[in-house]
Amino acid sequence: MIKFLLMVNKQGQTRLSKYYEQVELGKRAALEADVVRGCLARRKEECSFVEYKDYKLVYRQYAALFIVVGITENENELSIFELVHNFVEVLDKYFSRVSELDIMFNLDKVHIILDEMILNGHIVETNKNRILAPLLALDKMVES
């Protein structure tokens, strides 16, 4: 099960955070800082999975942006690793060449996309067209 998903840049600023389990607001900041420190400390040749408290962290770096997913022990790390990539591909498709700025200024849309893909800590949709369908419908409404 997926516990949380973070998007953090190299400076340690959180761009997006999504929790699938109740975590107190005060604790979130501390947890994010910890997680980011853990991931930034790792070198390229080390594997993309880190243990952190009860979770496994799966992280993937896209330029200056880290996407970190906290999962439980019984989850398949590699599938999550690829899910992250799938997520980025979807973002890429929607924003056409996504950048950190896109995410910063279209946070609502990124959240919609994420909600389509992951619900209750489970992967619910991975089909790119279907993920984007509601969002595109919304956009059409706004335009008209």
Next chain:
Amino acid sequence: EIIRRKAVLALYKFYLIAPNQVQHIHAKFRKALCDKDPGVMTSSLHIYLQLIRESPDGYKELTVSFVTILKQVVGGKLPVDFNYHNVPAPWLQIQLLRILSLLGKDDQSTSALMYEVLDESLRRAEMNHNITYAILYECVKAVYTIHPKAELLEKAARCIGNFVLSPKINLKYLGLKALTYVVQHDAKLALQHQMTIIECLDHSDFTIKRETLELLFRITNAQNVTVIVEKMLDFLRSCDDEHTIIHLTMNEVFSVGGDLLQQDVPNNFLRLLAEGSESKEEDDQLRLYAVDSYLTVLKGDASHLPQHFLQVMSWVLGEYGHLQESVDQHEVIRLLTKLLDQRNVSLETRVWILSALTKISEGHTDLIEDLAESLSSSQDTVLRQQAHELRHLSRDSQLHEGVLPHGAPWEGMEVDSSLSFLDGFVSEALAAGAAPYKPPHQRQEELCEDRELNLEPYSFSLPVSLSSCSITDRHSPTLLSVSSGLSGNSTELSQKAGSSTLILEGVKRVWGKDGYLPQKETTAPPVDKPSPAVQPSGQQEASERIEPQPEPSTQNQDKQQLASSLFVGLGAGSSMSLLGKSEAPPPRFRKKPRPLDSSSSSSSGTSERSSDSSSRSSRSMTDNFLYGSLLEEEPATSISAFDHTPKSTTANGLAENTDAKEDRRANTSQILGGDMVIVRPNTIQDKHPPPASSDLTALLPADLKDLPHSDVISLTSDPSLSLCSCRVFRDEALLLVIFISNCTESVVKDVAVQLGCEELETASLRGNIMDSLEGKSTSVCHYALLMDDPHTNVSFTGTVCYQTQPGHTSTLPFSGTLSTADFIRPLVVTTEEYGKLWLSLSHDVKQNLKLLTDASDPLRTTLNALKDALQLHIVDIVGSEGIVACRLLSGAPCLLHCRVNGTALAMWLRSPHPALPDCILYHCQRALAQH
């Protein structure tokens, strides 16, 4: 369809929140599963995964549907836009595989339905992309979870192999994880990948390391537990933030194999806990965690826990119990007291517990009073003493505060090693006419002079009590009890005084045990007159040998040794396969010419080998950094290789080791033959030449066959059964293999073997109970014998119960003797290590022995004779002096320093164990007398 999808997901959430509220719409779930839209179907899988996890039995009939769905997905029947990198709906596949593995668990008929599709997935997922590996991993997990099918298992195992060997670090990780999962079902698979596992153990990546340790933990068994725990300790030392997780595994390991561990392993662990790391906060957290977890353990049933584990627990609770404020100290005390009352708790553990109680007793006088009262009448002096201390301290809280400050840093404690505070008392006693204190060996020499006539019995029995009363012994609590039994010497007075003033010292004894052993060095000099000229010269030699040129093949060998020590006992074939593997490197290794610059080698004929060995020692120094962790294993593993190999050449001691080892590698069968030659004088053996002893050795289990063993001797027999035994020398225990042969034609039923020995720890390993034994057949059972306290000879007794006719039980008693020599193993050390070790050991015994003068080189001949008889390891011989080392199984070492003194051999033995030198001396005397 998007609405249907969301509706299903909403239902899933409902179900999670209140399962009972959605019971009426279970049919709807089923409809969703069969929905024509794949999205809706995917969503419904979440519900089913949850439902099936809760009760797999209710959904067996759906297996067919899931299998069909998976088949369609794998077959690419979904619309193309579900593909991810050309893989059809990978996450859906993973989800389905999870469901299937839950359904097929322990259910043959259901499993049969899915074999085909699993095979298909394994085959399809061969594309070179991460996501296919993710599917494969899930597939492999499923294959190993469901009812096994050989064909699939084989394929899955091959997949794991690919994972583990992959250069991609993420895949390697996943492979290890899969392996960890798989070894729970089939431990043998780990054997195939042992070299990779060893490499991963040294990987720079913590995650990989941790996963590997997890894997090792799963394959922990009685034989490799020590090695694995050492690895874990290493890891614990090097990493800071994941203490607690390791700690948890440590706990489990302790409770599994605690009693098999050597004393120093728990001690290391405790020291680690006490020293802590840089950050105080982190330490406290870890300690707090330890206290918590131990309390939970103690609250459960503690009666089956190993002694060592109990000791660790009581120490931690005593030292850090106060950190945990939420738990009442009363509760802690109550738990510890309960532990004390338990029957199977050994004396030593009791002492540990009591000192823990002393530490936390402050302010709880009422409870303590009763306890101290009851224990102060205890039989054991140490317990009694501690109980008195406890009482005094609990009455006077100020004193308590002074003696045991809360959470004092461990550096703060200092043991007054010279016992200077006793000086006043001693001088008073001297003035009063008491004889001055003599160091034990001096006393013993005097005794020897007195009783020149019948040297043997006295020299054995007296030194035991004398040497154990030396002041330095105070470090180990169990010894004090012996000292009170001493009589006949005026120094006794000062001894007694020692134990009464020791009250302050006594509580710190724990420190002596785990952190302060180096202190002994300072105590040693006044007692002994450091004369060994060998030492400096030996060190010089060692430094000359430093020739940094590490050989890859040696490293490789080390790895294989480590592997063999790790995977021992995983399967019968393991030792065989390892030997097979390691046969390759030695020839290369041996032929390498090397300039000889060690001046010490007296035998020029073996120059090549001694240089090999010197390169070995040099490597062990220079390579410390890279292979530090491997090296720690080296002594243990190499001993297993050196053990009992036939020593035919009379070469330099060091050189001979590598020699013997290579021999062993190169030709195992020859060694098997050679081992039969090591026949120790044994009277029983000659009396009953067993009719078919050679046949019986062939019956030794495959994993024991390669170990050195004695001849088979007949124990006893009656008309229907005959019993033979064979001693197999393993480096951590003596295995007594008992062959039970049925002499009759008919079947003997319910055969049960019982073996007992007062002085030894016995553990049945295999085959001590059989339902039936066919006519004219032989069965084998094993006992592992451990010797903690050396005795010259120990006898074991046992019985075999069996039934020839139903209801008619016959009993056949048997007995035999074992000598300490069976428990002595060579200790392979370099001269330098020997020097260090020598200084750190406290118990010494001196004695003159007969020198075999008939040969040209009397010292060498004598030492070789001793070596053959007692399996000692000759470290070095220089001029008229020789140094020899051995150990009691894998425990206490004993160092022997021999010097030719006219026609006698002046033997000086040292060991941390008080009785061991005497024991070895006795056997040396016997061996030389028989020569």
